[in-house]
Amino acid sequence: MKEANDRLVSLxxxxxxxxYIVTRGRLVDDALHRFLPPATSHPAIIHEAMxxxxxxxxxxxxxxxxxxxxxxxGTPPEDVLPVACAVDLIHTYSLIHDDLPAMDDSxxxxxxxxxxxxxxxxxxxxxxxxxxxxxxxxIAGAAGVFGADRTxxxxxxxxxxxxxxxxxxxxxxxxxxxxxxxTFPGGTLPPERPLSEVVxxxxxxxxxxxxxxxxxxxxxxxxxxxxxxxxxTLYGDRLGLAYQIVDDILDVVGExxxxxxxxxxxxxxxxxxxxxxxxxxxxIAAELTGQAKDxxxxxxxxxEMLAALAGYLLTRDA
Numbered sequence: 001m002k003e004a005n006d007r008l009v010s011l012x013x014x015x016x017x018x019x020y021i022v023t024r025g026r027l028v029d030d031a032l033h034r035f036l037p038p039a040t041s042h043p044a045i046i047h048e049a050m051x052x053x054x055x056x057x058x059x060x061x062x063x064x065x066x067x068x069x070x071x072x073x074g075t076p077p078e079d080v081l082p083v084a085c086a087v088d089l090i091h092t093y094s095l096i097h098d099d100l101p102a103m104d105d106s107x108x109x110x111x112x113x114x115x116x117x118x119x120x121x122x123x124x125x126x127x128x129x130x131x132x133x134x135x136x137x138x139i140a141g142a143a144g145v146f147g148a149d150r151t152x153x154x155x156x157x158x159x160x161x162x163x164x165x166x167x168x169x170x171x172x173x174x175x176x177x178x179x180x181x182x183t184f185p186g187g188t189l190p191p192e193r194p195l196s197e198v199v200x201x202x203x204x205x206x207x208x209x210x211x212x213x214x215x216x217x218x219x220x221x222x223x224x225x226x227x228x229x230x231x232x233t234l235y236g237d238r239l240g241l242a243y244q245i246v247d248d249i250l251d252v253v254g255e256x257x258x259x260x261x262x263x264x265x266x267x268x269x270x271x272x273x274x275x276x277x278x279x280x281x282x283x284i285a286a287e288l289t290g291q292a293k294d295x296x297x298x299x300x301x302x303x304e305m306l307a308a309l310a311g312y313l314l315t316r317d318a
Contacts, residue, residue, distance in 0.1 A: 017308045021064065024077060028063045028088060031081045035138060049119040049127035053092050056110040062087040062214040068309060069218035069232055072302040080218055082142050083154060086135040087214045090162055093128035098171065100124060111260035146221045154217045161213035170206025177202065177270035199270040208240025227298055234295035239310050242288035245272045246314060249281055258318040289314045
């Protein structure tokens with residue numbers, strides 16, 4: 001009987017989560033349509049390229065984290081939509097640049113040709129740059145609702161997460177880890193560092209940093225107390241790392257139709273399955289997800305949606 005009740009509780013939670021993801025995703029999509037310049041606005045080609053990549057069918061994970069952490073403190077999701085959309089634009093710009101021939105040289109993303117294949121390399125670079133700029137314009141606009149101090153704190157939070165201490169630095173480590181397949185003048189990984197440490201740092205910087213910043217940003221805007229913000233920081237770190245490990249696993253065992261890109265595309269990269277094997281990678285992802293959920297204890301019931309999102313991301317198939 002207990003097992004049946006547990007399954008029923010899990011099913012109810014999943015239905016609530018599924019509804020949450022759909023409704024919040026629509027909010028984000030509608031807002032992005034408003035915030036992005038029209039495709040017909042001159043120069044039209046850059047706006048077409050921006051919209052092509054933004055509306056390619058992403059999961060909106062990072063904006064979901066902004067909204068869920070803000071909602072945990074009673075702040076309506078609509079109030080944080082500019083910042084939620086900003087982190088989505090930043091994530092999209094990073095994907096456009098990652099896909100370029102000079103980086104990962106990827107031809108498919110989310111089931112269709114990458115931005116540089118569809119519009120050319122020059123326009124793809126500029127589309128990424130434009131999304132980056134628009135993101136910080138949207139963040140600055142949040143001051144009208146949340147005041148200058150909280151908005152400035154969020155701007156610093158996100159900027160730090162995507163610079164050399166975060167996403168950009170992670171991408172550099174990712175490129176260097178491919179050596180000797182790639183050579184960069186004067187660029188090498190520290191020779192004394194084991195690959196297990198390197199792959200963790202790559203994922204922590206390249207993926208977890210922006211997820212952590214998304215979680216923290218919603219909470220900062222909503223006025224979360226320091227002790228709870230500390231828990232949310234740990235939650236974001238652990239969840240972000242687990243999320244990327246699951247991505248690595250899916251690159252090996254996932255279905256191309258669901259992933260929207262060829263499997264095995266990360267074969268030359270430093271990934272968790274390559275370093276630890278598939279089974280141990282699954283165990284590490286589960287352990288990190290458990291730690292993320294535990295970190296929400298100071299929030300009590302207000303952290304339930306964030307915990308549910310963590311569980312969902314661990315078991316996803318795309």
